[in-house]
Amino acid sequence: MVAGMIYCKTCCYPATRPDTFFDKSGVCSGCLSFAERKNIDWSKRLEALKQHIADARAHGGPYDCVVPVSGGKDSTYQVIKMLELGARVLCVHAATDYPSEIGRRNLDNLKRFADLIEVTPNIEVRKKLVRIGLRTIGDLSYPEHLAIWSIPTRIANQMNIPLVVWGEQPQREYATPEGVAPAEVLDAAWVAQFGGMLGLRLDDIVGIDGLTEQDLVIYRFPSEAKAIGIWLSDYVDWDGWKNFFIAQHYGFEAFPNLVETSSANYENLDNKLTVLRDHLRYLKYGYTRSTDILSSHVRRGRITREEALILENKRKYFPLTSLGTPIKEVLDYINITLDEFQDVCKKWKNTDIFKDDKSPCLQNESSP
Numbered sequence: 001m002v003a004g005m006i007y008c009k010t011c012c013y014p015a016t017r018p019d020t021f022f023d024k025s026g027v028c029s030g031c032l033s034f035a036e037r038k039n040i041d042w043s044k045r046l047e048a049l050k051q052h053i054a055d056a057r058a059h060g061g062p063y064d065c066v067v068p069v070s071g072g073k074d075s076t077y078q079v080i081k082m083l084e085l086g087a088r089v090l091c092v093h094a095a096t097d098y099p100s101e102i103g104r105r106n107l108d109n110l111k112r113f114a115d116l117i118e119v120t121p122n123i124e125v126r127k128k129l130v131r132i133g134l135r136t137i138g139d140l141s142y143p144e145h146l147a148i149w150s151i152p153t154r155i156a157n158q159m160n161i162p163l164v165v166w167g168e169q170p171q172r173e174y175a176t177p178e179g180v181a182p183a184e185v186l187d188a189a190w191v192a193q194f195g196g197m198l199g200l201r202l203d204d205i206v207g208i209d210g211l212t213e214q215d216l217v218i219y220r221f222p223s224e225a226k227a228i229g230i231w232l233s234d235y236v237d238w239d240g241w242k243n244f245f246i247a248q249h250y251g252f253e254a255f256p257n258l259v260e261t262s263s264a265n266y267e268n269l270d271n272k273l274t275v276l277r278d279h280l281r282y283l284k285y286g287y288t289r290s291t292d293i294l295s296s297h298v299r300r301g302r303i304t305r306e307e308a309l310i311l312e313n314k315r316k317y318f319p320l321t322s323l324g325t326p327i328k329e330v331l332d333y334i335n336i337t338l339d340e341f342q343d344v345c346k347k348w349k350n351t352d353i354f355k356d357d358k359s360p361c362l363q364n365e366s367s368p
Helices: 031-040 042-057 071-086 103-109 123-137 144-156 188-195 213-219 240-249 272-285 289-299 305-315 326-332 338-348
Strands: 066-067 089-095 113-119 163-166 228-231
Touching: 031 103, 031 289, 042 163, 042 228, 066 071, 066 144, 071 089, 071 163, 089 144, 113 144, 123 144, 123 213, 123 338, 144 163, 144 213, 188 272, 213 272, 228 338, 240 289, 272 289, 272 326, 272 338, 289 305
Parallel strands: 066 089, 066 163, 089 113, 163 228
Antiparallel strands: none
């Protein structure tokens, strides 16, 4: 925990987490949403999913649905679950910013079960967008947020596939702003508000670093998507930890150690920039992906809040590596020096949270 911050009374979420509100008793919207799950009739929800598949089959095409995949434990589970339900699945992978070796193996593993299309945007354009996102909104993963939504939907449109099945509905699994009901379909409006753009529009980027409108086409979510986008977690009793064990049975490979800045070894394995993005999130908001993972375990009764907070406090330091690769090597890939990255860290450090210079902005060789 960070001294002086307000935390949810039942999980590890801080009040500084974006798109999260606390009720009068001090419980966050993530916990409130999870509590509602006990009232869901999952058998009826599963029948509704089967109806979606039947409706898609009636279109008469060779595939019933697109499943967007990273190769991670959740997308592996999505593919297996949809296949179990009899769907004809086309996997679509939007290449990540800096693919990892384990991510490649897990992606290739999916090719044993379904057809898979990989789309790789221009790498040099991608690196420019990474640097623009880092400078402008403090997020290296800006182009990844755009690509993961736009590319699978574009492929579905082009191939006349009527259904796109995403994984977890983040407003239900994590949190949602006060007065905003979780969406039931993923469309352009949802992506614009909750898709991770943080107010940075593609129209604002045209002309920066020589980027043209054509360079950015592949990142634009179709304004009129023909396919219906749904979340699998709205139809099955979703649990990322359970998904991992099922995915592992089908060949998914976990990392040999805890992922840096995290409390798990089974997610965020495909992109070597994610660890740096998570560090920046900590500096801006005082929480990391570890907070999400541990809070999920608390809500499901696997650990207590007190146990989770002890583990959470162990994960706060400047990462020296990302998925085992030295940070300098990762930054070299996107043409950023370590000094430049640390300057960005200082820029985005939330001084309302970190009131002195003893914050994890700088590389510390004594860090664990």
